[in-house]
Every structure is written in structure tokens, then in C-alpha cells.
Amino acid sequence: MFTKQVFACAAAALLSTGAIGTAVASDWKPTQPIEYIAPANPGGGWDTLIRTTARVLQEEGIAQQNFAPINIPGGGGAVAWAQIAAKKGNPHTMFAASPPIILVPLSGASRFNHKDFTPVARLITDYSILLVRADSPHQSAAELFEAIKANPALSVGGGSAPGSMDHISVAGAAAAAGVEPARLNYIAFSGGGEAMTNLLGGHVAAVITGAGEASAQLQGGQLRALAVSAPERMAALPEVPTYVEQGIDFTFDIWRGIMGPPDMPEAAVRYYEDMYQRMMQTEGWAKARDQLGWIDAYQSSAEFGEFLDGQLEQFSGVLGDLGLIRR
Structure with a gap:
């Protein structure tokens, strides 16, 4: 049944979202530019997140390598996910993620789901x-x-x-x-x-x-x-x-975060966690976030992974109501 509670995606998320902590710094550092992928055409939410974070990281001098925005459209994200899944262990590729990483596989439109990738950090809700x-x-x-x-x-x-x-x-x-x-x-x-x-x-x-x-x-x-x-x-x-x-009793939250290929090295994940936490504490990020109407909702890699598992359970019921779930 469609209810306000079913669709309030970030409500549960915010329970696990606290103040940004201090990540343990990693000795690992990227050695080449980062393929920074929006799994859609320019102009959408994934694209906005990728281009905004890439710009802030550069302007604030946080990134040690260039984050190069790349658009790979098709299949609601499925085309990009198939390409990224083939980059197993690659620490120089990341992509924007949001509820479609759960929803598209559930509807049968992608053979890859969130468990096939490495959660890096959840950043915002919208x-x-x-x-x-x-x-x-x-x-x-x-x-x-x-x-x-x-x-x-x-x-x-x-x-x-x-x-x-x-x-x-x-x-x-x-x-x-x-x-x-x-x-x-x-x-x-x-x-x-x-x-x-x-x-x-x-x-x-x-x-x-x-x-x-x-x-x-x-x-x-x-x-x-x-x-x-x-x-x-x-x-x-x-x-x-x-x-x-x-008079329409409905709310809906859109979380967005960053994920990497399967089996991304743990040291690289720690590096990127620390990088995003530092980015989110800058004036450049605060200005961009407020202009876009985003709300900070940081989660570490481990927290983000647990959150994604919860989203899978929640959205399975939602798609069932639409008659779109495929098992």
C-alpha cells in the first residue's frame, strides 16, 4: 500500500546520519585522474552531484588528482553500471548513486545491483x-x-x-x-x-x-x-x-552518494571517505549545497552499505504495489 511512511526514504536514513566524524587518513593516494561517472545524460541529479563535487574538490584544493566528469547514459543507469562492474578493484573510478541503484535492478532492468559495487560515502539528501x-x-x-x-x-x-x-x-x-x-x-x-x-x-x-x-x-x-x-x-x-x-499526504526524500567498482581497495575507500568529509566542511561546499537546496546527510562506507541494504527491503514492497518487481 502506498503510504507517506513507505515513501519517506530518508526518514530511516537520517536516523543513522550524525555529525560528520573524522575519518582515519589513508596512506593510499590516487596516481591518475579519476573517472567520475554520472550514469545518465547531462542535466539530471547524478550529473549535478558529479559536476558540483568535482568543482568544489578542485576549487578547495582537496583533490590530489583531477576528477573528470563523464556521462554514460542508458537504461536508467544500467549501461554505466555494466561498464563499471567490469573495472573490478579499480580505485580510480567512481560514480554517483541514488535510489535507482536499488530500484532498477528490482524491476529487472539491470543484472547488477548495489551489492556488486563498493559504497564509498553518502553525501546529501534532496x-x-x-x-x-x-x-x-x-x-x-x-x-x-x-x-x-x-x-x-x-x-x-x-x-x-x-x-x-x-x-x-x-x-x-x-x-x-x-x-x-x-x-x-x-x-x-x-x-x-x-x-x-x-x-x-x-x-x-x-x-x-x-x-x-x-x-x-x-x-x-x-x-x-x-x-x-x-x-x-x-x-x-x-x-x-x-x-x-x-491535501496530499505524501513526502519523498532523494539521497545521493558515491560508489566505486567491485572490490575497491580498502585503503582507497578510506582515502575517499576522508576527502569527502573534508570537502563537506568547506565554504565552497556550503555555498553550492545551499544554492541547490541539498541537505548534508553524510554516511561512511560501512554506514552507507547498511543503509543500502535497508533500502532494498523497503523498495521491494514499493515496486510490488506498482506491479513492477521481477524476481
Whole structure:
């Protein structure tokens, strides 16, 4: 059953998230540039995380090697994961991860899951946001979902595969508003950027995406936000109402972190843990984080791994409700 509790992904996560500790420094150091992979096209949440952290690491003088952002789109992340899985033990490759690393394998769209990779660190949490074109007739999320009830052909786009993060988020909101989730016309695009392009072109009625990655598009005036999935209005987007304000009892949190190939050396993991902790204590990070509306939610490699196992259990039930889980 779709409930507020089922979809509040970061609620359990925050229980295990405390103040950033001091990592044990590693003697290991990278000896070549880091392949820093966003498993999607430019413009989405993974891409934003990779490019933002790469920039801050460089500007703050923390990284001893260049972190080179690389986009590998396809399959909601599956194409990139297949390539990364082949780099067993490589300490110079890392990638952005979020709920799709759990959801896509559960739906049968990837043979690789989170257990095939090395958790490095969870960094932030974010919220999803429901967007329409500025000239859309829908003035609220409640109005949009009423229109979808009357006309199920109306589509909502997202930058992740069916059964993945964007789909789960909008399906949960729709269910809370009285729309049968399995009948929601969700259109999957290869990344947030492509989803935005199709929204602006009038090919979908709305788009669901991360609030952080939508900030720049909203400033351009071509798009309008109907709702954010936070429990209360976000400081970075104070004009955007929550679903709860509109009588839709729904919240949804989007965590994001960094993972590496299978069997990444423990010394390399320790080095990167320490690097990210130091990055998150800088003014450059605080400025970027606040501009994007992110919330610090650091976890070490071990904590992140345990959290991912919990997400697997939680999302197995969610996909079952959508009829999308494959065993």
C-alpha cells in the first residue's frame, strides 16, 4: 500500500546520519585522474552531484588528482553500471548513486545491483519536485492529478526508468491524491535534461525531478513548480508549496552518494571517505549545497552499505504495489 511512511526514504536514513566524524587518513593516494561517472545524460541529479563535487574538490584544493566528469547514459543507469562492474578493484573510478541503484535492478532492468559495487560515502539528501510549463492550465498538484484522473492519457515525464526513482516519487504522490499508481502514464527519459526538454516542447504534461536540479530551470521563467515532496517548504524554494499543504499526504526524500567498482581497495575507500568529509566542511561546499537546496546527510562506507541494504527491503514492497518487481 502506498503510504507517506513507505515513501519517506530518508526518514530511516537520517536516523543513522550524525555529525560528520573524522575519518582515519589513508596512506593510499590516487596516481591518475579519476573517472567520475554520472550514469545518465547531462542535466539530471547524478550529473549535478558529479559536476558540483568535482568543482568544489578542485576549487578547495582537496583533490590530489583531477576528477573528470563523464556521462554514460542508458537504461536508467544500467549501461554505466555494466561498464563499471567490469573495472573490478579499480580505485580510480567512481560514480554517483541514488535510489535507482536499488530500484532498477528490482524491476529487472539491470543484472547488477548495489551489492556488486563498493559504497564509498553518502553525501546529501534532496526532495522531488513536480514541474509544468509556465503556461500550463494546472495551478496545483491537486489540479494536475484531478486532470489525470479524468484523462489518463496525460503523461508525466521523469529522468529515470520505469520503476525507478522519479516514477516511484510521482506514483506515490498520485496514489495519495487518489490516482491508481499502475495507471499513471509515466514516460521515462534518459536523464533530467531530456525530460525538461520534452516538457518545454509540450510532449508531456509535467515532469518529476530533483528539486536541486530544477533550481536553474525555474529561474528562467519557462517552468512552474506545483509541489515539492519535502515535509515543509524548502529554504531554497520558499515559494513552492508541499504536497501536504495541498491535501496530499505524501513526502519523498532523494539521497545521493558515491560508489566505486567491485572490490575497491580498502585503503582507497578510506582515502575517499576522508576527502569527502573534508570537502563537506568547506565554504565552497556550503555555498553550492545551499544554492541547490541539498541537505548534508553524510554516511561512511560501512554506514552507507547498511543503509543500502535497508533500502532494498523497503523498495521491494514499493515496486510490488506498482506491479513492477521481477524476481
